[in-house]
Amino acid sequence: MSQREDTTVVEVKQQYHYLIIEDAEGQRKFLLDAATYSIGRNPTNGIVLRSQLVSRQHAILLRVPVPKLSSHMFRIIDGNLQGKRSKNGILIDGKRCFSHILAHGNEIVFSSDTRAYYQVVSHPSELVVPGDTDADEPYIGTQHNYKVNISDTDFANYNAEALARLASFPELNPNPILEINFSGAITYLNPAATKQFPELYELGSYHPLLKDLLASATELQNGDREMFTREVEVNGLTFEQFVHYLSGSNLIRCYVIDITERKRSQEIIQYQAYHDALTGLPNRKHFSDYLTNALAESATSNEQLAVIFIDLDRFKSINDSLGHDFGDLLLRGICHRLREFLHDDDMLSRWGGDEFILLVRNVASADLAFRLAQKMLKAFEQPFICAGRELYVSASMGISLYPFDGDRVDSLIKNADTAMYRAKQSGRNSCQLYAPQMNESAFAKLSLENSLCQAIERDELVVYYQVQVDMASARISGVEALIRWQHPEFGLLSPDRFVPLAEETGSIVTIGNWLLRAACMQSRAWQLEGLPTLHLGVNISTHQFKQPDFIDRLTDILTETQLDPHYLDLELTESIIMEDIPENIQKLHKLRDMGINLSIDDFGTGYSSLSYLKRLPINVLKIDRSFIKDINTNNGDRAIAISAIALAHNLNLRVVAEGVETREQMELLRSLKCNEMQGYLFNKPLPANELAILLANQKDS
Incomplete structure (x- = not known):
């Protein structure tokens, strides 16, 4: 045949x-x-x-x-x-x-x-x-x-090769497969390769898949490596190329997988892992890594670094009053403005919430770092436009310097944070350079904070009472409950030592409720002892008043202590009342309907509007001690006191002057028709047992 x-x-x-x-x-x-x-x-x-x-x-x-x-x-x-x-x-x-x-x-x-x-x-x-x-x-x-x-x-000649390929089914593989010999000639393309790379034959070794492939594949032929992979860009797409050696046929086989979407997903995930979603700024992880590298470089180059910790002042009030959408717009605007102060190697990061942190490289001196912070503070003086609304916000900043204030990431950030808190304590809208003694203060604050959490459980809180004297009868008509902390180490602490800390940590609500219950219980006890019936003034904090269940808790306390609501006088600051006027007016009316008296405390220090003042269901105006101190010598303070008393009388309100310490102050206020006064002229704050003696003496006189 x-x-x-x-x-x-x-x-x-x-x-x-x-x-x-x-x-x-x-x-x-x-x-x-x-x-x-x-x-x-x-x-x-x-x-x-x-x-x-x-x-x-x-x-x-x-x-x-x-x-x-x-x-x-x-x-x-x-x-x-x-x-x-x-x-x-x-x-x-x-x-x-x-x-x-x-x-x-x-x-x-x-x-x-x-x-x-x-x-x-x-x-x-x-x-x-x-x-x-x-x-x-x-x-x-x-x-x-x-x-x-x-x-x-x-x-005849094709079958053996075709069957070998069919053993791994390259014809069926949806990913491109190609083979070349060691002369660079293409010996095989599967259908997917032909479709994906129609220009392979035309470009030959100039095609990205084949470029420099032979040089790398020689190691496979020599047995130095079994296989290798590499990434190749072709027509804007990214491919992963797996290369191995077919010893039986002395060919190079490549499996090619399109990883474009995977690379994009990885890039997105990588970006999200190291950047803040809202502002696009580097996040904590990114900043810490960058600072770590900068410290390593500075150790050999003697470069000085500055870490500036930035915290927005009263940002929470913007979120609470306007909503988080406005808060987010403001944060983006702040981010955009702060970026204007960056140099090429600097990094600005959103540390979290309303906190930012800036790394400044190649800082010649502490003075230059301080001046940069002052320039940034100056930039906050201009309003931020958010959805057509002008918003004003300030910031507090703290600065630490490498190598003077630390040589590790954690110490530099912690010390900058400590300096920032000192700036806040100094009145906000300012910057502070770190000083070692700040850590001592911060440690003491932390120790106090930890102790405060257990003060109620340990029965360390006590109530002192300051009398209020009615000018018409010259007798004690009421008392104001003032909290004190009998600290086991530091002794008796006044409210200014721990109340701001309680407000900062949120424990003020628990402490405020404790004070309210303790004072109501004591007032009712005096009544049962037959002592003169007095009005009881209790200060209510912003956090406490804002609680949705505030009125329910107050009702429970009055029920538990059996104190008549008409003898309770809740003292609220102007800022509390004016923060959310419609809702607060409704809540105040509910309290008045219960028979509770309401006072505006520290009147004159806030920003109340007279148009709203006449709508508030209040009983008493308390003039702040800052206007009483120099009332006899300062014409401005005297004018404010005269106006406040006249305003109160026109609104049918009682007037209480705080901080009266001299007879001259008392006589002047009496001439101005001030109804009641309190201060050291009459008595210092007393514990309950001592006040009971004073009340008993008044009863007998």
């Missing part, structure tokens, strides 16, 4: 590959225009066999290119790609096969009731359907006149 070495395609035309299925439900034709098909009774298969006698995935159909010809054929493989065979196997023209390259006219039997016929035609009209009585030619299987005739010898 002579060999036909050049026998290839008899008729070189476009070819159509069909699979005609016959099963229990009839006959169907499939045009095979994809690279692969799964065949079986599972509805997810590309070609579904409608028979219960076949496997769920019975066979795989693979498109196989014919070398040197612009043509292809199909190989059918029994079972699935994981190597699991079908339960019946497949018969090709009556012979059982595991893998077979189909030829035109082949009959494929899957089961007793399911078979298929493979045909290759140059036009769909030439398709011969088995059993079609109207066809020009009867279907007689493999004896039909093929349109494509490929001899066995054409596949």
Whole structure:
């Protein structure tokens, strides 16, 4: 039998590959225009066999290119790609096969009731359907006149290589696979590679996938490495290229995976991990890492660094009054303004909430760092425009310097933070350079804070009472309850030592409720002892008044202590009342309906509006001690006192003057018709037992 070495395609035309299925439900034709098909009774298969006698995935159909010809054929493989065979196997023209390259006219039997016929035609009209009585030619299987005739010898050299590739199914792989020899020539591209990189053959070694590949792959050929990966940019996309050596064929094989989306996701995740979501500034982690690197560099270059800790003043009031949306807009505006002070190597970070932190590199002196902070404070004087509204906010800043104030990240940040708190204590809207003694003060504050949390449990809080004297009768008409802390180490502490700390930590609500209960209980006890009935004044903090259950708690305390509400006088500052006027007026009316008296404490120091003042259901105005101190010598203080007393009388309110210490002050206030006074002229604050003696003496006189 002579060999036909050049026998290839008899008729070189476009070819159509069909699979005609016959099963229990009839006959169907499939045009095979994809690279692969799964065949079986599972509805997810590309070609579904409608028979219960076949496997769920019975066979795989693979498109196989014919070398040197612009043509292809199909190989059918029994079972699935994981190597699991079908339960019946497949018969090709009556012979059982595991893998077979189909030829035109082949009959494929899957089961007793399911078979298929493979045909290759140059036009769909030439398709011969088995059993079609109207066809020009009867279907007689493999004896039909093929349109494509490929001899066995054409596949002789190809089969071994094709089968090797089919072992790993590169034709099916959705990711590009390519092979080159050590001359740089492309020896194989799978369909995905051809589609993704059509310019590979044209560009050759200049293509990003092949550029410098041979130089790196030589190590694989020498056995120095088993494989390597690299990232390659092609047409704006990022690919990961896995490169390994095929020793059997002395080729380089590359698997290429598009990781563009993965890289973008990683970049987003990386960005989010190191940046603040609201402002886009570096976050704590990023700042700490950057400062760590800067310290390492400065250790060898003798560079000085400054860390500036920035905390906004009263930012919470903006959030509470205008809402968090305005607060967020303000934070973005502040971020934008502070960025104007950055140099190339500096870093501004949002530390959290309303706190920012700035690293300034190459600082020549502490004076320059201080002047920079002052410039930033100056920038806060201009309003921030948020949704068309002008907002004003100031800041407090603390500065620490490397290497003078620390040589570690934590110490520099902590010391800058400590200096910032000292700036707040000094009146806010200022900056402070760190000094070592600040840490001693901070430690004492922390110790006090920890002790304060347990002061109630340890029964360390006590109540002192300062008398209020009625000018008409010259007798004690009321008392103001003042809290004290009997500290086991520091002795008796006045409110100014711990109340600001309690407000800062939030424990003021618990302490305020304790004071209210203790004072009401004591007032009722004096009444039961037959002592003169007095008005009881109790200061209410902002945090306490804002509690949604404030009135409920107060009602419970009055019920528990059995104190008549008419004898209770709640003292509120102007700032508390004016902060949320409609809601507060409603709450004040509820308190007045209960019979409770209401006083505006420290009148004249806040920002109350006279138009609102007349709408408030208050009983008493208390003139702040700051206007009483120099009332006899300062015309301004005297004018304020005269105006306040006249205003109160016009609104039918009682007037109480605080801080009266001299007889001259008393006589002047009496001449101005001030109703009541309190201060050291009459008595210092007394504990309950001493005040009881004083009241008993008044009763007997």
